[in-house]
Amino acid sequence: MNREFYHEPVLKNEVTELLVTRTGGVYVDCTLGGGGHFRAVAEKLDSSATVIGIDRDQDAIAWNKSHMPAPGPSMIFELERFSQFDKVLQKHQINSVDGFLLDLGLSSFQIDNVERGFSYMQDSSLDMRMSVSDEATASDLLEETGEEELADLLSRYGEIKNPLRMAEAIKSCVPLRTSSDLRKCLSREYGPNLDVKIIARVFQSLRIAVNDELGELRRFLDKAISFLSKGGRLAVIAYHSLEDRMVKEFIREQEQSCICPPGLPVCRCSKSTMLKRVTKGAVKASQEEIGSNPRSRSARLRVAEKVGVAGE
Ligand SMILES: C[S@@+](CC[C@H](N)C(=O)[O-])C[C@H]1O[C@@H](n2cnc3c(N)ncnc32)[C@H](O)[C@@H]1O
Known part of the structure; x- marks a missing residue:
């Protein structure tokens, strides 16, 4: 094997x-x-x-x-x-x-292959597509989704509290090309010690949305x-x-x-x-x-x- x-x-x-x-x-x-x-x-x-x-x-x-x-x-x-x-x-x-x-x-x-972009622990491109022939990556989604819609998906798929604040912060940073771009952007808004569980939930909500x-x-x-x-x-x-x-x-x-x-x-x-x-x-x-x-x-x-x- x-x-x-x-x-x-x-x-x-x-x-x-x-x-x-x-x-x-x-x-x-x-x-x-x-x-x-x-x-x-x-x-x-x-x-x-x-x-x-x-x-x-x-x-x-x-x-x-x-x-x-x-x-x-x-x-x-x-x-x-x-x-x-x-x-x-x-x-x-x-x-x-x-x-x-x-x-x-x-x-x-998929998780361990850094190129697929599912990892928030390692630096990778903000991709997250399960099928590489799908068009929109997580990076595209962040650019194309409006603030309110982004807040809605952070709330529904990641149970993020005060999602509008996070959506505004993220939208002020786009384009975001890599997972570390996104982490840095979140640190700018919430400080460098943002709980890793919240970061995991942000990534989870993007992954759920990218792959519907x-x-x-x-x-x-x-x-x-x-x-x-x-x-x-x-x-x-x-x-x-x-x-x-x-x-x-x-x-x-x-x-x-x-x-x-x-x-x-x-x-x-x-x-x-x-x-x-x-x-x-x-x-x-x-x-x-x-x-x-x-x-x-x-x-x-x-x-x-x-x-x-x-x-x-
Ligand atoms: C947890 S893994 C399955 C592992 C598998 N049961 C095994 O024993 O190796 C989930 C797999 O489902 C695929 N998958 C997830 N959503 C899918 C969908 N909507 N249609 C087809 N495949 C999907 C993923 O690409 C991934 O390969």
């Missing part, structure tokens, strides 16, 4: 145990990354199964294509955003899926259920509360049957229960896993199973 590309899969055993229910099924790893979960899922499947790996990062697809062992299930790799997974299924004439996996966020390769991460998750969830076979499962690992909350609320909504206002004599919404929770709360990494892989500390895994078919 090329250590440079290696990503230690988080909650690997929990994911494979909870996700794979049919050894001859079709599974889609929507966030292929270093292929750790993909391999673990593939190892549980037989040769009649298909496992599809999707990533928006060209490096992830190229590396996995040239490093996957051949025997086992059929393996497909596609460069695509996971919100567009239906295009991949259509291309391969697959109508239904037995399991979707999303392990959100960044791979170790919440929009991607929303669009994926809205489509995923209709492609799941009955008994098929959806497993999502989230690393921050915004994503985890979206997944939790989505599963809760899909667990409900009728959503008509109370008191109506007959149901008018025709909604039926589509999912049932497989994990009661979120599954977290053990202390042992956190000790050996600190990136697992904030991981929250939620798994749900499709029980209904629309209109049933």
